[in-house]
Amino acid sequence: MSEKLLQIEQKSPQGDWRDSSVEFRKGVMCYSALPKNLKYLGLPNPREWQPFDADWKLPPNWKQIILDGMKERLDKYRSFRLFMDICVRCGACADKCHFYIGSGDPKNMPVLRAELMRSIYRRYFTLTGRIFGALAGGRELTEGIIKEWFYYFYQCTECRRCSVYCPYGIDTAEITMIGRELLNLLGCNINWVLEPAANCFRTGNHLGIQPHGFKDSLDFAAEELSEITGLPFEVPINRKGAEILFIMPSADYFGTPHYYTLLGYLMLFKEIGLDYTVSAFASEGGNFGLFSSHELMKRLNAKVYDEARRLGVKWIIGGECGHMWRVLHQYMDTMNGPADFLEVPVSPITGTRFEHAKSTKMLHIAEFTADLIHHGKLKLDPSRNDRWKVTYHDSCNPARGMGLLEEPRYIIEKTCNHFYEMPENTIREQTFCCGSGSGLGTDENLEMRMRGGFPRANAVKYVKEKHGVNLLACMCAIDKATLPTLLEYWVPDVEVAGVHELLGNALVMRGEKRTTDLRGEPLPAEAVIPAGDDGGAEVAHA
Numbered sequence: 001m002s003e004k005l006l007q008i009e010q011k012s013p014q015g016d017w018r019d020s021s022v023e024f025r026k027g028v029m030c031y032s033a034l035p036k037n038l039k040y041l042g043l044p045n046p047r048e049w050q051p052f053d054a055d056w057k058l059p060p061n062w063k064q065i066i067l068d069g070m071k072e073r074l075d076k077y078r079s080f081r082l083f084m085d086i087c088v089r090c091g092a093c094a095d096k097c098h099f100y101i102g103s104g105d106p107k108n109m110p111v112l113r114a115e116l117m118r119s120i121y122r123r124y125f126t127l128t129g130r131i132f133g134a135l136a137g138g139r140e141l142t143e144g145i146i147k148e149w150f151y152y153f154y155q156c157t158e159c160r161r162c163s164v165y166c167p168y169g170i171d172t173a174e175i176t177m178i179g180r181e182l183l184n185l186l187g188c189n190i191n192w193v194l195e196p197a198a199n200c201f202r203t204g205n206h207l208g209i210q211p212h213g214f215k216d217s218l219d220f221a222a223e224e225l226s227e228i229t230g231l232p233f234e235v236p237i238n239r240k241g242a243e244i245l246f247i248m249p250s251a252d253y254f255g256t257p258h259y260y261t262l263l264g265y266l267m268l269f270k271e272i273g274l275d276y277t278v279s280a281f282a283s284e285g286g287n288f289g290l291f292s293s294h295e296l297m298k299r300l301n302a303k304v305y306d307e308a309r310r311l312g313v314k315w316i317i318g319g320e321c322g323h324m325w326r327v328l329h330q331y332m333d334t335m336n337g338p339a340d341f342l343e344v345p346v347s348p349i350t351g352t353r354f355e356h357a358k359s360t361k362m363l364h365i366a367e368f369t370a371d372l373i374h375h376g377k378l379k380l381d382p383s384r385n386d387r388w389k390v391t392y393h394d395s396c397n398p399a400r401g402m403g404l405l406e407e408p409r410y411i412i413e414k415t416c417n418h419f420y421e422m423p424e425n426t427i428r429e430q431t432f433c434c435g436s437g438s439g440l441g442t443d444e445n446l447e448m449r450m451r452g453g454f455p456r457a458n459a460v461k462y463v464k465e466k467h468g469v470n471l472l473a474c475m476c477a478i479d480k481a482t483l484p485t486l487l488e489y490w491v492p493d494v495e496v497a498g499v500h501e502l503l504g505n506a507l508v509m510r511g512e513k514r515t516t517d518l519r520g521e522p523l524p525a526e527a528v529i530p531a532g533d534d535g536g537a538e539v540a541h542a
């Protein structure tokens with residue numbers, strides 16, 4: 001199949017781009033959300049339907065609902081109105097979207113994706129559009145346009161790569177978000193987004209794991225770490241009065257390779273004697289509300305702070321997650337903040353005061369760990385990762401969404417002897433998306449995922465062929481879930497790992513008796529601490 005997907009023809013729109021017809025076929029679309037999930041979340045128009053049905057069973061007044069919804073959002077979000085008004089069609093963004101690169105579909109050019117919405121704005125919300133209609137770039141709002149929106153707004157991973165290149169800073173991801181939000185008003189949503197969101201309200205996490213399952217998973221991880229290190233481990237759950245609340249994506253305690261990242265966090269916390277707790281209710285850092293509506297995003301984010309208040313912690317550390325950080329960094333403050341009842345994060349080990357987190361009171365674990373390493377608080381043996389030749393994928397949300405570029409690289413450089421960067425125009429702010437973010441990481445749309453992930457995989461292939469890279473490190477739960485499939489398809493024999501798995505491998509703990517890495521592979525003989533040596537670093541609490 002890869003030969004077929006490589007036949008990509010990037011072409012300009014043929015005929016009239018205003019033609020809204022789209023073909024829903026398996027492999028390039030996601031299935032609709034189940035009515036039970038809409039009902040659970042209190043969303044309108046729950047019903048049985050599928051995108052390839054002729055009749056989408058829209059409410060009779062669907063057109064008015066969309067136009068009212070647009071008006072409300074144009075009044076509420078200045079950025080939305082601005083993005084509708086200021087595009088000059090320079091085309092700088094046109095070839096920057098991984099879905100356009102991988103599919104060749106002109107409507108996957110960010111400028112044209114936005115135009116699908118802009119043409120309606122022009123027709124109904126500008127004077128020239130109301131008078132001159134199509135002559136002023138307007139389009140009549142039809143059911144065909146609703147279907148076209150659904151098709152293309154669920155072929156955008158909200159990664160924001162296009163916005164990096166736009167001279168006006170137009171953020172097409174924000175337009176996609178509004179598009180999905182408007183579709184929500186008609187009950188047009190995908191199950192891969194709404195089921196995790198509904199689960200999150202029911203059990204506290206996207207996977208629907210109940211509190212006893214959460215505890216079992218963490219107890220299992222603690223037991224396994226005891227076997228690996230020869231040290232006693234325990235994970236504190238719902239411990240009131242702890243200094244720090246630790247929040248992670250649920251995949252960390254449920255799937256691989258995420259699970260090895262969890263082991264890395266737990267080793268770190270034990271080694272430095274961190275006074276922390278996890279929460280069985282805020283058992284999810286991710287936020288699928290981001291992929292659905294601002295309102296849902298706000299409700300899911302609030303849970304983290306409610307738990308911080310209930311448990312009486314001083315501040316919060318967040319794990320390796322993507323969308324958790326986009327929400328935290330860009331939206332939390334105006335949605336649920338400022339979190340005045342918490343304290344500005346101060347590392348209890350180094351005394352570093354993290355002023356940049358003074359509003360959200362939440363620190364990314366990579367910032368926390370990099371600071372520990374910088375102050376010489378961890379004993380690290382990078383040779384324990386010598387079986388890996390590592391490259392780093394900047395996950396879109398931590399990288400572009402919050403500018404977390406240096407800390408993960410610093411950790412990797414201190415924990416691995418073999419680190420190679422992918423080409424410059426595919427990393428840092430210019431990083432290519434995995435192609436499966438924003439709730440599109442299902443097998444239902446596998447062809448489109450492989451197409452969208454092609455530019456990322458191609459850059460991995462480059463460093464694999466040049467340097468023999470066999471490990472792609474990243475800091476996002478969606479990446480860890482979807483990149484293995486992508487790499488298996490385009491670049492076989494490259495594994496995926498979290499940054500804190502590498503940290504856990506390299507960490508020399510005091511009193512450890514350890515012969516394997518976190519995946520159970522033997523450590524190099526010279527990396528094993530001889531009997532009688534205490535190992536570890538002296539940790540002085542600030």
Ligand code: SF4
Pocket residue numbers: 096097098099108109110113155156157158159160161162163172173176433
């Ligand atoms: S946000 Fe990402 S997926 Fe969406 S149009 Fe821009 S580059 Fe493409």
Ligand code: SF4
Pocket residue numbers: 086087088089090091092093094110111165166167168169170
């Ligand atoms: S780069 Fe910005 S201004 Fe230029 S076409 Fe794209 S969205 Fe419009």
